[in-house]
Amino acid sequence: MKKFLTLVVSAGVVSAGAMMIAGVAQAATLDDVNARGYLQCGVSQGLPGFSNADDNGNWTGIDVDLCRGVAAAIFGDANKVRFTPLSAKQRFTALSSGEIDILSRNTTWTMTRDTQLGLNFAGVNYYDGQGLMVPSGLGITSVSELDGANICTNTGTTTELNITDYFRANNMSFELIAFEKADEVVAAYDAGRCDVYTTDRSGLAAQRTKLTNPDAHVVLPEILTKVPLGPVVRQGDDQWFNIVRWSLNAMINAEELGVTQANVGSMMGSNNPSIARLLGDEGNFGEELGLGNDWAANIIKAVGNYGESYDKHITPLGLARGVNALWNEGGILYAAPIR
Ligand SMILES: N[C@@H](CCC(=O)N[C@@H](CS)C(=O)NCC(=O)O)C(=O)O
Known part of the structure; x- marks a missing residue:
């Protein structure tokens, strides 16, 4: 807050x-x-x-x-x-x-x-929407299971504001770990420093190609907000x-x-x-x-x-x-x- x-x-x-x-x-x-x-x-x-x-x-x-x-x-x-x-x-x-x-x-x-x-x-x-990605190993299937999660994203973005709105509106707690460089977000998420990676869904599709094992991650079905780019x-x-x-x-x-x-x-x-x-x-x-x-x-x-x-x-x-x-x-x- x-x-x-x-x-x-x-x-x-x-x-x-x-x-x-x-x-x-x-x-x-x-x-x-x-x-x-x-x-x-x-x-x-x-x-x-x-x-x-x-x-x-x-x-x-x-x-x-x-x-x-x-x-x-x-x-x-x-x-x-x-x-x-x-x-x-x-x-x-x-x-x-x-x-x-x-x-x-x-x-x-x-x-x-x-x-x-x-x-x-x-x-x-490009009409996009904000999404969330988690390691499949966590067994999470919905954003509603993310209370208390560590969430990685970029500073200076609407992503940061939207995720804060979403958790607040749903009375869920979370810790935001924000980096200026996108590759720092990828590295932190890949290293397991955060449970969740949130950004534009197109960004998730693009950035997951940079992960050590892209197939070991899943994009959750929910779209948090509309994102017109x-x-x-x-x-x-x-x-x-x-x-x-x-x-x-x-x-x-x-x-x-x-x-x-x-x-x-x-x-x-x-x-x-x-x-x-x-x-x-x-x-x-x-x-x-x-x-x-x-x-x-x-x-x-x-x-x-x-x-x-x-x-x-x-x-x-x-x-x-x-x-x-x-x-x-x-x-x-x-x-x-x-x-
Ligand atoms: N669309 C959002 C997010 C934009 C954003 O910076 N996204 C990151 C994650 S996809 C990004 O572009 N990374 C690539 C980079 O920083 O070069 C905004 O306008 O605030």
């Missing part, structure tokens, strides 16, 4: 500073990015499926694809982006201070992150906000319209008006964002549509599309139309 209050207060202090810095750094982000010649994208320190670097420093994941897509929309070149790995605690300050142009780092959209931090979420690129920008630059929002929407709309990385070239000149607008054959949608009219075609050529990005990065974690399917295929993915 005491710890929870301390966290809330310290988040308030951070936000006041962040807003002042954001006030100074309010210039047109697109102009800065163009002048610099590349996009600066804040990502995680390594989360398979979302943002993860290989031994050669090549970043992959759906959050990475979003940034590569924005780079392609601006420059026609998905390689004109640099990635800054950030812990959960560092991420918002990096964005407020102007160190990065976009935060694309499995970040949960909440009200205070919009209102207190001077930031805006440009959309949702999406890209974040500074407030005060609506053009930039729109570029990020519509880059994501373009990927989702491309999937809905059947435009893929492989067929985007042959879809040019399509007599389907929605496809013609998406690909810049009709209208000035790109120019109105400050980009070329081939902005969306370049995104799709570079990273594919949303479903392709999902299949490439998230499906290998064993996570089915579920609610992240398109609205007309049983999911809740619903992008506003380009028109």
Whole structure:
């Protein structure tokens, strides 16, 4: 309880500073990015499926694809982006201070992150929920059996706040063991320092691959809270906000319209008006964002549509599309139309 209050207060202090810095750094982000010649994208320190670097420093994941897509929309070149790995605690300050142009780092959209931090979420690129993992050997099958448990997670996350809410609401006690680096959480849990590992369910699927024996752990059936993850920008630059929002929407709309990385070239000149607008054959949608009219075609050529990005990065974690399917295929993915 005491710890929870301390966290809330310290988040308030951070936000006041962040807003002042954001006030100074309010210039047109697109102009800065163009002048610099590349996009600066804040990502995680390594989360398979979302943002993860290989031994050669090549970043992959759906959050990475979003940034590569924005780079392609601006420059026609998905390689004109640099990635800054950030812990959960560092991420918002990096964005407020102007160190990065976009935060694309499995970040949960909440009200205070919009209102207190001077930031805006440009959309949702993964609908998640908070989950809990335990060693199968403990024989636990439900969160209701966790009274008195030691629980490991990351500092500076909604995960920390949600788990506290849940245990308090259910009159259960627990000890929270929180680390700044995700790999420290994995190591502590793997070494048996905690009975439970809680984070976003996608994060559990990703992080369990790093355990000594991934099959010796089970994700409990309960979902504690909803967790909408999406890209974040500074407030005060609506053009930039729109570029990020519509880059994501373009990927989702491309999937809905059947435009893929492989067929985007042959879809040019399509007599389907929605496809013609998406690909810049009709209208000035790109120019109105400050980009070329081939902005969306370049995104799709570079990273594919949303479903392709999902299949490439998230499906290998064993996570089915579920609610992240398109609205007309049983999911809740619903992008506003380009028109
Ligand atoms: N979505 C939550 C949690 C984000 C978070 O930091 N999750 C951890 C555990 S999955 C993580 O990203 N680890 C990877 C890293 O820190 O690089 C939030 O926005 O607060």
